[in-house]
Amino acid sequence: MRTQAALYEEIDLELSWSEAELPERERTKHVHRLHPYLGKYVPQLVEVFLDRYGRPGRLVWDPFAGSGTTLVEANAFGSPAAGCDISAFNCLLVRVKTAEYEHDRLLADAARLAGDGMQVPPPGAASPYLRQWFAPRALAELLAFRGRIDGTAYPDLWRVVLSRAARSARLARHFDLEFPVEAVQGEYFCHKHRRTCRPVEEADKFLRRYVRDAVSRVLAYGELRRSTAATVLHGDARALDPPGPVDLVVTSPPYPGLIDYHEQHAYAFELLGLERRDPEEIGRGVPGYCEGVTEILGRARRALAPGGRIVVVVNDRRGLYEGILAEAGLRLEERSARHVNRRTGRRNGEYFEDVLVAVPARRRVRPRVQSSMKRHPASSS
Numbered sequence: 125m126r127t128q129a130a131l132y133e134e135i136d137l138e139l140s141w142s143e144a145e146l147p148e149r150e151r152t153k154h155v156h157r158l159h160p161y162l163g164k165y166v167p168q169l170v171e172v173f174l175d176r177y178g179r180p181g182r183l184v185w186d187p188f189a190g191s192g193t194t195l196v197e198a199n200a201f202g203s204p205a206a207g208c209d210i211s212a213f214n215c216l217l218v219r220v221k222t223a224e225y226e227h228d229r230l231l232a233d234a235a236r237l238a239g240d241g242m243q244v245p246p247p248g249a250a251s252p253y254l255r256q257w258f259a260p261r262a263l264a265e266l267l268a269f270r271g272r273i274d275g276t277a278y279p280d281l282w283r284v285v286l287s288r289a290a291r292s293a294r295l296a297r298h299f300d301l302e303f304p305v306e307a308v309q310g311e312y313f314c315h316k317h318r319r320t321c322r323p324v325e326e327a328d329k330f331l332r333r334y335v336r337d338a339v340s341r342v343l344a345y346g347e348l349r350r351s352t353a354a355t356v357l358h359g360d361a362r363a364l365d366p367p368g369p370v371d372l373v374v375t376s377p378p379y380p381g382l383i384d385y386h387e388q389h390a391y392a393f394e395l396l397g398l399e400r401r402d403p404e405e406i407g408r409g410v411p412g413y414c415e416g417v418t419e420i421l422g423r424a425r426r427a428l429a430p431g432g433r434i435v436v437v438v439n440d441r442r443g444l445y446e447g448i449l450a451e452a453g454l455r456l457e458e459r460s461a462r463h464v465n466r467r468t469g470r471r472n473g474e475y476f477e478d479v480l481v482a483v484p485a486r487r488r489v490r491p492r493v494q495s496s497m498k499r500h501p502a503s504s505s
Contacts, residue, residue, distance in 0.1 A: 138172055139479060140463040154345040155221040158338060159288045161191035162302050163383045165376055165437055165477075169462075170197040173374050177433045177481075178203060180350070182371030185427070187361035187420045190385075192218030194374045195354050196345070203371070204353035208361040210405055212398040213287070213389045215358040220284045222354035225342045229277040234335050237272050237282060253394045257307050259325040262293040266327045266395065281342065285334045287392035293327035294391060303388060360404050362419045370427045373434040377417050378407025380442070414448055421452035425484050433457070433483055440478040454482040 151166045170193055178184065180202035186194035189207030195218055198205035205222070209215050249267050258266065266286065273282045296304035299316035307323075314321035355367050378385065386393070386402045393400050402408070406416040424434055434454060438445060449456055458481040 139169060139460065141166075141168065154341050154348070155196055156191075156193065158221060158341055159191070159217055159284050160291060160301075161217070162388050163376075163378075163385070164191045164193055167193055167197050169437065170194050170374055171201075173372070173435045174198065174201045174203070177435065178372050182429070183366065183368050184372050184374060185366040185370040185424060186373065186375045187364075187366075187424060188375045188377050189218050189356065190214055190376070192221045192356075195356070196221050198374075199349045199351045199354055200345075202350035204351055204355075206355040206357070206367050208357040208359060208364050208366075210358075210360055210401050211385055211389070212358060212401070213392045213396070214385070215356050216280060216396075216398070217284055218354075218356045220281050221342075221345075222352075222356070223278070223281070223342075224352055225278060225281070225346060227343060230339050230343070233276040233278055233282065234339055236276055237269065237335055238332065239268075239272055251394055253390070257294050257296070257391060258290070258327070259293075259295060259323065261325050262327040265331065266290055266293065269327075269331050270395065281338060282335075283396055285331065285338050287389070287395065288334050289327050289330035290391045290395050292330045293324050295323045297321075303384070361423070362406075362416055365423055366427045368427075369429040370424060371429050371432050373424045373428070373432075374437075375424075375435070376437040377420075378405070379439050380407050380413045380444075384408065414444055414451075418448050418451040421448065421454060421482075425453050428484060433481055436480040436482065437462070437477055438480070439476070440480075445478070445480055449480065449482050450485075453485050455485040457481045457483050 146166065146168060150168070153167065156167050174184070174197060178198075178201055182203055184194060184198035184201075184203045184205045186205070186207040189195065189209040191214065192207065195205040195207050199222060207218060209218070250263055254263055266289065269282075269286055269289075273279050273286070276282055291301060294301070294304065295307040295309065297308055297312055298314050298321055309323065311320050311322050313319075357364055357367075384402075385405055385407070386400050392398065406413060406420075421434065421436070428434065436445065436449075446456060458479075460479050462477045462479050464475040464477055
């Protein structure tokens with residue numbers, strides 16, 4: 125295992141930013157903040173990879189699509205993009221982020237959704253899970269909003285807004301929104317606000333705020349994207365191939381045993397009636413992890429066009445990936461460390477990621493060309 129000092133020696137400064145260099149408003153620009161998602165990388169990281177290895181007009185593939193950062197940035201770069209994910213919620217989120225929207229229809233939808241949120245939900249509308257995690261008023265407002273989504277021009281966008289509001293309106297402690305273990309019914313000391321807080325009892329204020337925010341974000345992204353070709357495949361990447369020759373893979377496989385990607389959005393699966401496929405999620409534990417990632421990267425290698433590369437961002441603290449790449453028929457071309465200066469919630473300790481650049485084994489590679497991307501002023505060193 126590498127020491128912290130050794131990791132600092134390996135850091136690629138172009139992939140590491142301080143808070144001053146890359147403030148939150150830039151890390152969460154336009155659609156990247158449509159919905160909270162634990163475990164995603166910042167869009168600026170993908171921008172660097174696209175500048176180093178991408179070619180506009182060529183397909184970019186992410187077999188672990190997650191919240192869609194790679195697909196969003198590939199379209200902004202000018203490349204068609206495709207991704208795959210086992211989570212129905214993740215696929216919904218990525219489709220919403222990469223969809224096209226028309227200004228007037230968005231505003232008409234927003235007006236339709238601004239109705240009274242205090243309707244009484246019909247009998248049986250709420251599952252035991254929803255009744256456990258939401259106060260009666262908040263639940264009534266969420267279900268009323270859900271009922272108004274039918275007939276809108278962009279129902280999937282508003283389902284994501286509904287999920288975002290539900291996350292904020294749960295009976296969860298403010299400092300523990302990522303994986304709350306119990307619904308809180310009374311006052312508690314809040315480590316986030318440093319005072320006594322009460323559980324949230326309403327959802328309407330979140331719904332109204334997030335509707336406005338969603339309209340602003342999707343329109344802002346629509347102004348800057350250079351490609352609108354985005355394909356999202358819902359399924360197991362071990363059994364699915366990308367939809368065409370791939371020029372560049374940019375992906376971040378789950379870290380074994382670290383994040384339960386289905387459970388972090390349990391409220392969304394319940395409220396939206398989405399099917400959960402937890403047992404098929406790679407990364408729930410170490411057994412089978414190497415074999416699964418090897419199969420997925422092997423499929424990516426077989427689809428790789430001449431001159432293409434595979435970029436993997438992962439915390440390889442177990443030292444698994446040189447073996448995984450070799451088994452997948454890949455050769456490690458470059459390995460560097462990235463310092464993650466800030467993490468979400470209470471996870472604020474020192475953290476490093478490994479950035480692995482791989483090419484098919486037994487293939488001559490073109491020399492790396494010095495990056496010429498005009499980086500965001502906040503990102504310049």
